[in-house]
Amino acid sequence: MRFSPASCVFLFFSGSYAASILHRSESNNATLACNRLQTLLGTIIETSTGPDFNATVNSPRNLFNTEFRPACIVLAEDTADVQTAMAAIYEFEIDYAVQAGGHSANTGWNAVDGGILISFERMNQVSYDASKDTITMQPGVRWGQSAIALEPQGVAPVGGRVDDVGTGLMLGGGLSFLSPGHGFAADNYVELDVVLVDGSLVTASATNQYADLFRALKGGANRFGIVTRYEVQAIHTGTSNDKTWFGGSITYPESSFEDLIKAVSHFVKNTDDPNAVHLSIFVRVDADNQETVVGTTWLFYNGTGTDLPENIFGEFLAIPSLATNLSSLSYLDVALILAGSSTPGQGTVWGATALAGGEDDLYLDTLRHWTNFSASFASDLTVSSLAFTPVPLSQIEYGRERGGNAIDPPLVGYNAILNGNILPPGVITAGDIQQGMKLFLEQAPSSPGIPLYVNECDSDQEVFATYGEFDFLKETYAKYDPTRFNIRHTRGPVGL
Numbered sequence: 001m002r003f004s005p006a007s008c009v010f011l012f013f014s015g016s017y018a019a020s021i022l023h024r025s026e027s028n029n030a031t032l033a034c035n036r037l038q039t040l041l042g043t044i045i046e047t048s049t050g051p052d053f054n055a056t057v058n059s060p061r062n063l064f065n066t067e068f069r070p071a072c073i074v075l076a077e078d079t080a081d082v083q084t085a086m087a088a089i090y091e092f093e094i095d096y097a098v099q100a101g102g103h104s105a106n107t108g109w110n111a112v113d114g115g116i117l118i119s120f121e122r123m124n125q126v127s128y129d130a131s132k133d134t135i136t137m138q139p140g141v142r143w144g145q146s147a148i149a150l151e152p153q154g155v156a157p158v159g160g161r162v163d164d165v166g167t168g169l170m171l172g173g174g175l176s177f178l179s180p181g182h183g184f185a186a187d188n189y190v191e192l193d194v195v196l197v198d199g200s201l202v203t204a205s206a207t208n209q210y211a212d213l214f215r216a217l218k219g220g221a222n223r224f225g226i227v228t229r230y231e232v233q234a235i236h237t238g239t240s241n242d243k244t245w246f247g248g249s250i251t252y253p254e255s256s257f258e259d260l261i262k263a264v265s266h267f268v269k270n271t272d273d274p275n276a277v278h279l280s281i282f283v284r285v286d287a288d289n290q291e292t293v294v295g296t297t298w299l300f301y302n303g304t305g306t307d308l309p310e311n312i313f314g315e316f317l318a319i320p321s322l323a324t325n326l327s328s329l330s331y332l333d334v335a336l337i338l339a340g341s342s343t344p345g346q347g348t349v350w351g352a353t354a355l356a357g358g359e360d361d362l363y364l365d366t367l368r369h370w371t372n373f374s375a376s377f378a379s380d381l382t383v384s385s386l387a388f389t390p391v392p393l394s395q396i397e398y399g400r401e402r403g404g405n406a407i408d409p410p411l412v413g414y415n416a417i418l419n420g421n422i423l424p425p426g427v428i429t430a431g432d433i434q435q436g437m438k439l440f441l442e443q444a445p446s447s448p449g450i451p452l453y454v455n456e457c458d459s460d461q462e463v464f465a466t467y468g469e470f471d472f473l474k475e476t477y478a479k480y481d482p483t484r485f486n487i488r489h490t491r492g493p494v495g496l
């Protein structure tokens with residue numbers, strides 16, 4: 001925070017001026033709040049004529065979110081800046097959004113029209129403390145950056161699988177290639193600095209008076225406050241010389257899809273080895289009127305073997321494939337294997353479902369409905385994909401051992417399933433695709449009792465209601481945001 005005697009005087013006058021005006025639109029309030037912040041915070045406030053305004057407005061991965069124009073942007077440099085911003089946003093009752101890595105697929109979750117955008121692009125430090133064996137991240141760091149910066153020290157956070165995704169991932173849970181052994185990313189929190197909705201700052205941990213907030217932030221997404229510092233457990237992954245993993249990708253033709261989906265169903269039911277990692281994605285790509293339909297599976301095993309263990313991955317290895325690329329890898333190789341695959345700057349439409357392992361008929365149904373969806377919209381989409389991420393028992397147990405998260409799945413291995421779509425360049429509305437997604441989600445419901453994954457959901461999905469700790473989440477929300485300000489003023493998951 002940058003207080004000067006002059007700005008305190010301004011604060012006093014602008015406060016009494018504000019109180020004397022009775023009829024005022026919210027956009028006037030936004031202007032007042034931006035003016036006040038400009039006085040308090042100086043050059044880190046950008047309005048539309050500022051040098052960084054356009055770049056920040058255009059930075060969300062989903063093109064739809066680059067259509068929003070905030071009244072001003074706070075390019076926060078520290079926690080105090082975020083506190084100052086939230087105090088003004090709260091007092092003037094204006095809409096706001098927070099942007100970390102900018103990868104949200106949902107419209108308006110990291111962008112705002114007329115209100116204030118808090119950007120973390122200038123808070124992107126990551127460091128390792130060997131004495132505590134923890135990693136501290138500012139919210140603007142991205143997973144590839146973290147993995148590269150910490151590799152010489154042989155550690156990594158449990159983060160994302162695509163390099164340019166950001167820390168917002170943890171607030172929704174966070175699925176990593178390390179998750180079978182080390183839980184959802186959020187299960188590894190040690191301490192969080194959280195700016196509450198009125199601008200006050202608290203430090204939350206598993207054992208202090210904010211333990212409820214701490215647990216709610218493991219899955220509660222952007223509803224509970226703004227995290228300005230994440231301290232997480234360090235995972236000892238080795239350096240790039242330590243080729244302790246074996247694996248890579250296998251690409252399958254469409255004719256193998258039914259066998260592949262059954263293998264995906266069986267894997268999470270039968271495998272409970274924390275060192276076994278899997279991700280499968282069915283894709284339809286439409287480029288230059290050329291259509292390609294393939295399945296790609298990523299398989300990794302943490303162990304120094306020179307092959308994938310047959311007893312774990314045999315079913316995948318036996319399916320007729322088009323190409324195989326398996327080798328010895330360091331964790332850094334694994335962490336960067338999907339680098340560059342995020343296709344920024346095009347519109348996205350996402351929706352989530354989830355199935356318990358072993359329910360083969362439901363997996364086949366889900367594949368069939370996605371096949372119809374993707375074929376129906378083939379000419380309107382550049383990429384349509386159906387991705388399966390296992391959440392094995394070992395992952396669920398790890399989270400419970402560390403105090404539990406809000407998602408709180410039952411002790412059943414399941415797959416988080418994403419129907420993820422990328423629109424052609426320049427297209428800024430979803431049109432009928434949104435209706436098609438709605439139909440798909442009705443046709444392919446999740447297994448009863450299995451939670452949906454909020455980071456892969458459609459904005460209309462009632463994800464929180466599927467959590468094991470839904471009641472706890474509602475109570476904790478009412479405690480930390482009693483006027484429901486966040487629900488009224490920033491977009492995010494519904495249903496609290």
Ligand SMILES: Cc1cc2nc3c(=O)[nH]c(=O)nc-3n(C[C@H](O)[C@H](O)[C@H](O)COP(=O)(O)OP(=O)(O)OC[C@H]3O[C@@H](n4cnc5c(N)ncnc54)[C@H](O)[C@@H]3O)c2cc1C
Binds near residue numbers: 160168171228343
């Ligand atoms: C290409 C791609 C690959 C992905 N891969 C994975 C994956 O491997 N595993 C996985 O789990 N998910 C994955 N995701 C989903 C990802 O977890 C979500 O999109 C996540 O929300 C992205 O976080 P972000 O910081 O990049 O995005 P942002 O859009 O900046 O943030 C996401 C949401 O969190 C809020 N938010 C961000 N930071 C804060 C904060 N500090 N305090 C309060 N609210 C905050 C934002 O306002 C927004 O609502 C992927 C997404 C994409 C597009």
Ligand SMILES: *[C@@H]1O[C@H](CO)[C@@H](O)[C@H](O)[C@H]1NC(C)=O
Binds near residue numbers: 049
């Ligand atoms: C920012 O973009 C707008 C169009 O949205 C354009 O008119 C303006 O010149 C741009 N500003 C800068 C500094 O590039």
Ligand SMILES: *[C@@H]1O[C@H](CO)[C@@H](O)[C@H](O)[C@H]1NC(C)=O
Binds near residue numbers: 019025026029092094
């Ligand atoms: C504008 O801010 C004032 C407080 O400064 C608040 O009382 C008022 O409700 C706000 N107006 C709108 C339209 O939100």
Ligand SMILES: *[C@@H]1O[C@H](CO)[C@@H](O)[C@H](O)[C@H]1NC(C)=O
Binds near residue numbers: 181235237275302303
């Ligand atoms: C890999 O497996 C070994 C042996 O089981 C274990 O000690 C190590 O922690 C694992 N590494 C990771 C990153 O999970």
Ligand SMILES: *[C@@H]1O[C@H](CO)[C@@H](O)[C@H](O)[C@H]1NC(C)=O
Binds near residue numbers: 326327333337
């Ligand atoms: C195979 O995987 C390795 C390791 O990720 C990568 O460096 C290489 O480019 C891949 N080869 C092909 C042909 O994709």
Ligand SMILES: *[C@@H]1O[C@H](CO)[C@@H](O)[C@H](O)[C@H]1NC(C)=O
Binds near residue numbers: 372
């Ligand atoms: C296939 O998808 C289209 C587009 O959403 C929809 O209109 C149609 O009813 C679907 N067909 C079946 C059999 O589900």
